[in-house]
Amino acid sequence: MTASTILSSVRQPLATALTGVLGNVYAYVPEAPMVPFVVTVPDAPYLDLETINKSTLHLKINLIITVAVAYNSNPASLDNLEQLIISVLKVIPAGYTIGAVERPTVTQVGPSNVLAADIRVSTYYTQTN
């Protein structure tokens, strides 16, 4: 039996669940994401060990879902970002706790500015093999 990975068991399924939103979805940080985009990145702390026993690894995984839209017009960009955040919140799968959505900030990605916000989520992962 192939060993499980966080990418295949958590980050990719989360990215797959998010594919219905109107944006480009990545399970990792790409070199040049295309706006609007949704990226899953590790939060800090990333992995928490909360359960007893060590024969099987059970981890709490803290992730940030970064959503970003083109920053051309402030009111329109904020509206677009809010709509993208709402659409992401609607499709986050069961088994995830959803924390705060951080304040939107203007961030430079490549040559252009984007309006981005972070959604903090957590879930649990069990290592097999």
Added chain:
Amino acid sequence: MATVVITGRDISLSFTGGTDIEAQATSAVLTKTNLRETYQTLDGEAYKTTNIEGTFELSMLADWGKANSVCEALWIAAESAPDTDISVTLTAATGAQFVFPIMPEFPTAGGAGTDAQTVDFTFKVSKGVVSDTFS
């Protein structure tokens, strides 16, 4: 002798029914207490232990709906056989094992919107009987 450190990761836990409790438990603490009377005599204090009690405190992530759910097993036990012991085996670390009977309790259900659902138990150890095996 080198300093020994044991942690919660050294704990092994199982109970009758065989559900996968280690995947859910975040804390497991067995407490055994001597109930000791103190008498003031002309010679000073004298002591007499009149009873031994035990409690088992368990905190866990709720697992309602899971196959072989711990919460559901305990709920059913508390409902159908509330006065029948469940045998628990707790190993604090290799070489220190405790086996004891607990009375089943109902788990709570539900939780806050921002957090994982959790359940906290304080089980009574029946008659305070704890069987220990030390290496």
